Amino acid sequence: MLQIQYFLSAPLGESAQPPASVNVTVQPRRRRLRLYLVGSEADTRSAIDSLHILGYAERFEWSRVIAMPENGLVIRPDTDDVLRYLQRYRSP
Template sequence: MLCFTRQDPRVLEELGDLNPLRLANPSPQPGRERLRHLVIGSPEGVRATINLLHVLRYADQATWSQLITIPEPGILITPEQGEVFSLLRRDRPVD
């Protein structure tokens, strides 16, 4: 389950026992825009994608967070006002 909502505390009240995971989002450097990338899949698939992005020189492996297990109720994403998102779904071969 993915929920995309504005930051409204009433939404969390409606969701009951859902205790969303909050990640630090420090301000970007001046003259830069903050983009957030999510890779969701099996641990092997996420690691393989992080490694590929490193090989392509897009993102250093050390800049990614540790792997975070998605809890049973799912995740809640709260964008900043005016932000948009695009979702890419892609299959990868499994060994």
């Protein structure tokens, strides 16, 4: 928004007006949604493909394969399980 203030008389007979107030729009905080897939590499790829076909998420939005540590995270993975995740931001 362009705002012009005159310090002398207004040009061409315009009456002096106080400057318009500036409305600051506060954006609501976006909520983060994280989806995790844990399973074999083939099964996680298949789930990602299914979600892509349904139009939920593009394949490139998912993380690369992350090897699961032997002691697991909160869950105990089966042998050769991998982790893939997707992070989205949703409007409140």
